[in-house]
Amino acid sequence: MTLLALGINHRTAAVEVREKVAFGPSQLDIALKELRALPRVREAAVLSTCNRTELYCVTDEAGERDVLDWLGRFHALPPEELLSCAYHYVDGEAARHLMRVAVGLDSMVLGEPQILGQIKDAYQAARTAKGLGGELERLFQHTFAVAKQVRTETSIGKNPVSVAYAAVSLASRIFDDFSKARALLIGAGETIELVARHLHEAGVKTITVANRTKERASQLAEEFNGQAISLDGIPVALEEADIVISSTAAPLPILGKGMVERALKRRRHRPVFMVDIAVPRDIEPEVSELGDVFLYTVDDLQEVIEENRRHRQVAANQAEALIESGVAHWFQERRIxxxxxxxxxxxxxxxxxxxxxxxxxxxxxxxxxxxxxxxxxxxxxxxxxxxxxxxxxxxxxxxxxxxxxxxxxxxxxxxxxxxxx
Structure with a gap:
């Protein structure tokens, strides 16, 4: 019997292709049953996220082509289209790949923790659909143990490398006590949501969310006991804000030099930390000329991101060594x-x-x-x-x-x- 891992991910396929082969929750049960019913397939599990679709199977020899053909049929795609972007691993390489995926070494963001939860969901779905036998059951359990060891013994999950975290990290260099700082967040998308979460965890107690749609701003603000305002309320909110972080899709700047200058006068020139994450920019570049403003753009955040990425790379090297040990142990148990x-x-x-x-x-x-x-x-x-x-x-x-x-x-x-x- 052969252990097979077959799939596509963000490195091998564009998002247009990944969308076509993704499995929605309503498709997963029937997909597992069909995959398990293939003559050469004995066990099967499906991992489907925004960045990857992967099939883990125990097959007879040369079963990978049957699995690839089935994937094409299920999503009404010609196998040739999948062949150009699909990868497959067998036995030890398949086990190593799953372990690397589980600890975030194969993710778009190195070391991101969400993928482990997604693998656990895939494992549970396969169990429910009776797609697991002894081989995949032991592989997944072994993978979870290795992932736990990596998280415990390395700092792979520390030093976040997101733009949102980098913005908050820069703010921490200016404010000794976050609990006294007031934050104004402009926008209500995913990046601003992450910013709000990091600020809240850092100790910021007063968060105001400004957005074109006030209803969406309210949903986000409620999570952190904050308040929501429309974009029209920004001039007044600026007078109280010590931290301003903006990330919208507006085609023109939202904060001009004049608006910020008037707010500074009412603040009696207490300094303001500003980060403009948006592209195109939300804050006029001339705002940086004001003496009491510390303005950073998304390019300025790259230094923080790269520093954290270097720390994660050291941890990633340690994780690779633990995975090699895990694969060797899995092989030994398999031989026994x-x-x-x-x-x-x-x-x-x-x-x-x-x-x-x-x-x-x-x-x-x-x-x-x-x-x-x-x-x-x-x-x-x-x-x-x-x-x-x-x-x-x-x-x-x-x-x-x-x-x-x-x-x-x-x-x-x-x-x-x-x-x-």
């Missing part, structure tokens, strides 16, 4: 399980031969044959039957000059102690 299957087959065959000899011996005793002769015949018969097949195989190996097989047989059947004598 494989040997267990052989042992069970050998013992089962031995039990059959023993039962046959035992029944024949009991029949002879019942017919009045002398117990001593029955035991002698039983011992002779059982020895011959147990050693018949190994003897034939040894002779065949000798005829073919397969010395390695002869040495292995001697070690297995005789052991080192007997061979020395």
């Amino acid at each position: 399980r494989s040997a267990g299957d052989v042992i069970r087959e050998v013992r089962a065959k031995g039990d059959v031969l023993r039962n046959e000899a035992e029944q024949q011996a009991l029949a002879r005793l019942a017919n009045g044959e002398a117990p001593e002769k029955v035991i002698q015949r039983l011992a002779h018969q059982l020895t011959n039957r147990l050693l018949h097949q190994p003897t034939l195989s040894l002779r065949s190996a000798a005829a073919q000059e397969r010395q390695e097989l002869l040495d292995a047989a001697a070690e297995l059947l005789l052991g080192d102690d007997e061979r020395e004598h």
Whole structure:
């Protein structure tokens, strides 16, 4: 049996292709059942996120083409279109890939933690759909253990590398005590939501959210016990704001030099920290000429992001070493399980031969044959039957000059102690 990982991700396929092969929640159950029903597929799990769609399967040899063809059929795409951007890994490489994905080493943002939760969801969905057998069950459990070890023993999840975190990190260089700072956030998209979360976690207690749609601003502000205003309310809010962070999709600047200058006068020139994350910019560049304003743009944040990324890269190298150890351990357990299957087959065959000899011996005793002769015949018969097949195989190996097989047989059947004598 072969462990297979097949998929596409943000590195191999454009978003237009990733959209086509993504599995929505309503599709997942039927997809797992169809995938599991393929003749060559024994076990299956599906991981589908905005950045990747991956299928983890236990298949017969050469089963990857069947899986790829099925993926194309399910999403009504020609296999050739998928071939150009799909990757596949087998056995140890497949296990290594899943572990790297789980700890964020294969993510767009190095070390991001959300992917582990998404893998756990994929695992649970596969279990519910009865797509997991012993092989994938053990792989996922082993992967979760390795991911936990990486998170515990490295700093892969620390030093965030998002623009939102970088903005708050810069603010911390100016404000010694965030609890006294008041923040004005302009916009209500994902970046501003992350900014609000980081500020709240840093200790900022007063957050005002300004947005073109006040309803959306209210939804975000309520999460952090803040207040919402429309864009028209910004001039008044500026008078109280110590931190201003803006990220909208407006085509023209929202904060002009005159508006900020008037607010500074009413603030009696208490300094204001401003970050303009938007492209095009929300804050006129001339605002930086004002003496009491610290204005940063998205380009200024790159230094913070790169510094944090360097820290994460060191942790990523440590994580790679832990994953290599995890893969080696997974391989070792797999080999032991494989040997267990052989042992069970050998013992089962031995039990059959023993039962046959035992029944024949009991029949002879019942017919009045002398117990001593029955035991002698039983011992002779059982020895011959147990050693018949190994003897034939040894002779065949000798005829073919397969010395390695002869040495292995001697070690297995005789052991080192007997061979020395």
